[in-house]
Amino acid sequence: xxxxxxxxxxxNTDVDEARRLYYEKLSRxxxxxxxxxxxxxxxVTYEAVYAKTSSPHYNxxxxxxxxxxxxxxxxxxxxxxxxxxxxxxxxxxxTGNPVIEPxxxxxxxxxxIELGGGKVQILKAAHPWQxxxxxxxxxxxxxMIIPSRHKIRPIDIGALLSGGIQAIKVxxxxxxxxxxxxxxxxxxINSLTIGKILDSNSRVFEGLVAEYGGIPNRYSPMEDEYxxxxxxxxxxxxxxxxxxxxxxxxAGTKDYxxxxxxxxxxxxxxxxxxxxxxxxILGIVKDKPVIGIPGYPVSxxxxxxxxxxxxxxxxxxxxxxxxxxxxxIVSKRIVSxxxxxxxxxxxxxYVNNKLVATPLPGGAGVTMSLVKAxxxxxxxxxLEGIEAGEEVNVKLLKSLTSIKDTLVSIGxxxxxxxxxxxxxxxTSGHVGSMGGILSMKRGECHLSPIHLLDVNxxxxxxxxxxxxxxxxxxxxxxxxxxxxxxxxxxxNKNRIKDFTDLIRKGIVFVNRQRGAGTRILLDYxxxxxxxxxxxxxxYDREMTTHMAVATAxxxxxxxxxxxxxxxxxxxxxxxVSVGYEDYDFLxxxxxxxxxxxxxxxxxxxxxxxxxxxxxxxxxxxxxxGQIILIx
Numbered sequence: 001x002x003x004x005x006x007x008x009x010x011x012n013t014d015v016d017e018a019r020r021l022y023y024e025k026l027s028r029x030x031x032x033x034x035x036x037x038x039x040x041x042x043x044v045t046y047e048a049v050y051a052k053t054s055s056p057h058y059n060x061x062x063x064x065x066x067x068x069x070x071x072x073x074x075x076x077x078x079x080x081x082x083x084x085x086x087x088x089x090x091x092x093x094x095t096g097n098p099v100i101e102p103x104x105x106x107x108x109x110x111x112x113i114e115l116g117g118g119k120v121q122i123l124k125a126a127h128p129w130q131x132x133x134x135x136x137x138x139x140x141x142x143x144m145i146i147p148s149r150h151k152i153r154p155i156d157i158g159a160l161l162s163g164g165i166q167a168i169k170v171x172x173x174x175x176x177x178x179x180x181x182x183x184x185x186x187x188x189i190n191s192l193t194i195g196k197i198l199d200s201n202s203r204v205f206e207g208l209v210a211e212y213g214g215i216p217n218r219y220s221p222m223e224d225e226y227x228x229x230x231x232x233x234x235x236x237x238x239x240x241x242x243x244x245x246x247x248x249x250x251a252g253t254k255d256y257x258x259x260x261x262x263x264x265x266x267x268x269x270x271x272x273x274x275x276x277x278x279x280x281i282l283g284i285v286k287d288k289p290v291i292g293i294p295g296y297p298v299s300x301x302x303x304x305x306x307x308x309x310x311x312x313x314x315x316x317x318x319x320x321x322x323x324x325x326x327x328x329i330v331s332k333r334i335v336s337x338x339x340x341x342x343x344x345x346x347x348x349x350y351v352n353n354k355l356v357a358t359p360l361p362g363g364a365g366v367t368m369s370l371v372k373a374x375x376x377x378x379x380x381x382x383l384e385g386i387e388a389g390e391e392v393n394v395k396l397l398k399s400l401t402s403i404k405d406t407l408v409s410i411g412x413x414x415x416x417x418x419x420x421x422x423x424x425x426x427t428s429g430h431v432g433s434m435g436g437i438l439s440m441k442r443g444e445c446h447l448s449p450i451h452l453l454d455v456n457x458x459x460x461x462x463x464x465x466x467x468x469x470x471x472x473x474x475x476x477x478x479x480x481x482x483x484x485x486x487x488x489x490x491x492n493k494n495r496i497k498d499f500t501d502l503i504r505k506g507i508v509f510v511n512r513q514r515g516a517g518t519r520i521l522l523d524y525x526x527x528x529x530x531x532x533x534x535x536x537x538x539y540d541r542e543m544t545t546h547m548a549v550a551t552a553x554x555x556x557x558x559x560x561x562x563x564x565x566x567x568x569x570x571x572x573x574x575x576v577s578v579g580y581e582d583y584d585f586l587x588x589x590x591x592x593x594x595x596x597x598x599x600x601x602x603x604x605x606x607x608x609x610x611x612x613x614x615x616x617x618x619x620x621x622x623x624x625g626q627i628i629l630i631x
Contacts, residue, residue, distance in 0.1 A: 237286055
C-alpha cells in the first residue's frame with residue numbers, strides 16, 4: 001500500500017451525532033417471524049396480541065360451599081333463616097367447579113348450617129353471581145394481553161395460552177456476523193508463539209450478541225490480505241443481518257477495513273470522539289450495517305456497547321432491563337395480614353419527582369394483574385398494612401428507566417387506552433372519572449381520563465374541574481366523543497329500548513363502579529325518568545371496565561348494561577344508542593411542558609391513532625388533542 005492510500009485522516013465525530021447519522025441511514029424494516037407461544041419465552045412481540053378466548057371460559061365457583069339460585073334465598077336473615085333441600089334448592093360445589101343452571105350464586109361453606117337429612121340452613125340471602133368467577137374475569141376475548149415490543153416472560157406465556165393464543169409474531173433475532181482480522185490472530189493456544197495473539201474479542205462478542213438477543217455467527221480469523229478479507233466481508237454481508245469486523249480499522253499499512261467498505265458500500269463515519277475507541281468505522285453495505293471495531297480489548301468492548309448493543313436491540317425489538325429493589329410511596333392504603341409476608345402487584349410511575357406505587361386490583365386467579373404489573377411490593381410479616389404516603393420496598397419487574405419514561409394515567413376506562421399504551425409508554429389505572437379526579441388531587445398521576453356530565457348545563461368535565469381544583473391551573477386535553485348506550489345480546493330479545501325497561505320483570509342489569517362517569521350518566525337518566533335504583537335488579541353489581549360489562553351480557557349473567565359501542569362491537573353484541581359523550585384528559589398546566597405529556601398529545605393527533613380508534617367503531621374525533629386551559 002502506498003503512503004497516500006493509508007487511512008491517515010480519521011475523523012472525530014461526536015458519539016451521539018455519529019449514532020444519529022448512522023441510524024438515519026440504516027433501513028428500519030426489521031424482520032419478523034411467527035413462533036409457537038410455547039417457544040416464545042424471551043422473544044419480543046412484533047405487534048400487539050389480543051385474546052381469542054376468555055379466561056375463565058365458563059362461570060366457576062370462587063369458593064367451596066353450596067350452589068344456589070339467589071331467588072330461593074331471598075328474605076333469609078338471622079331472625080328469619082331459610083332451610084334449603086339438597087338437589088332441589090342447592091348442591092354442594094368446590095372451588096373451580098362450573099356454575100350450572102338454574103343456579104347463579106355460591107354460599108361459602110362457613111356460612112352454611114348443616115341440619116342433616118340433606119338439608120341446610122342459611123342466615124343471609126345470596127345476591128346473583130355471589131362468589132362466582134364469571135367468564136372473562138381474568139381475560140376477556142378481544143382485549144390486549146400484551147403490547148408490541150414486549151419481551152415475553154413466563155407469566156405472559158400463561159396469559160397468552162389462557163387467552164387462546166397458539167402462535168404470535170415476534171421480531172426475528174438478528175444474525176450477527178463476527179470477523180476477527182489480523183495475520184497475528186490465532187485460535188489454537190498450542191500455536192501461541194511470539195508475535196501471535198489468541199483471539200478473545202470475537203468470543204466476547206459471541207456472548208454479548210447472544211445475551212442481547214441476537215444470533216452470533218463467528219468466522220475464523222482472517223489474515224491481513226486485501227482480496228481475501230474483501231471476499232470474506234462480502235460473504236458475511238450475504239449471510240448476516242449485521243456484520244462486525246474486529247481490528248483493521250485504524251491507520252496501519254494493513255488496516256484495510258475502511259477501504260474495503262468504501263469500495264463495496266458506504267462509510268458513514270470513520271473516527272469517533274470516544275477514548276478508547278476512536279478508530280471506529282460505521283458503514284453500510286447492501287443496506288446492512290457493517291461496523292469496524294478497534295482491536296484493543298477495552299476499545300472493542302466499549303465500542304460494541306456503544307454502537308452494536310443498541311443496534312441488536314433495535315433489530316430484536318428489545319429494551320434493556322434491570323432488576324432491583326427500590327423504595328416507592330404508596331398511593332393508597334394497603335391492607336395486609338399480620339401472619340404473612342404479602343406480595344402486592346403494583347404499577348409504578350414518577351409523579352412530582354417521587355416514585356409512586358399504585359396497587360393493582362385482582363385476586364389470586366387474575367393473571368393479568370401480573371402481566372400489567374411494574375413491580376411487586378413486599379409487605380413484611382407482623383405489619384398490619386401500609387398507609388397511604390408511606391414507603392414500601394418494591395421488586396421491579398420492569399427497568400427503572402422504563403418506569404421513569406412512563407406516563408401514568410388513572411381515571412375512566414376506555415378501549416382507546418390500549419391503543420395509546422401500544423404507541424407510547426403508558427400505564428393505566430381504571431378507577432372511574434371521580435376516582436381519577438381524586439387521584440389527580442393527591443398527586444398520584446400525570447393525567448386522568450374523565451367523562452363527567454354536568455346535569456345542569458349538559459356540558460362535560462369543565463365544571464367538575466373548576467369545582468374540585470379551585471384556584472389551580474388545570475387543563476383539559478380533548479380526547480374523543482364516544483357513543484354510550486345499552487349493551488344487549490344478539491337479537492335484543494328482551495327489547496331493551498330505554499331506561500324505563502330496566503325495571504321490567506326478568507331484566508338483570510350490570511353496573512359500573514361508583515364514581516365512574518358511566519355510573520353518573522346512568523344515575524342522571526334514572527333521576528330524569530323518576531326511577532328508583534333499588535327497583536333495578538343488578539344495580540349493585542359493579543364492573544370496573546366496559547369490556548367486563550359487555551362480557552357479563554355476552555355470557556348471560558346480565559340482560560344489559562350501560563357501556564360504549566366499541567365494547568359491544570368487540571364481543572359481537574347489539575347496542576341501543578343513548579348518545580355521544582366527551583371522553584377527555586385532565587392534566588395540570590405545569591405538566592403540559594412534560595415530554596411524556598407532549599408525546600401523548602402528539603399521539604392523539606397522529607393519523608395512526610385516529611385510524612385505529614375509528615376501526616373500533618362508536619367514536620367521533622373532533623378537536624382531538626386540543627387544549628382547554630382552566631384557571
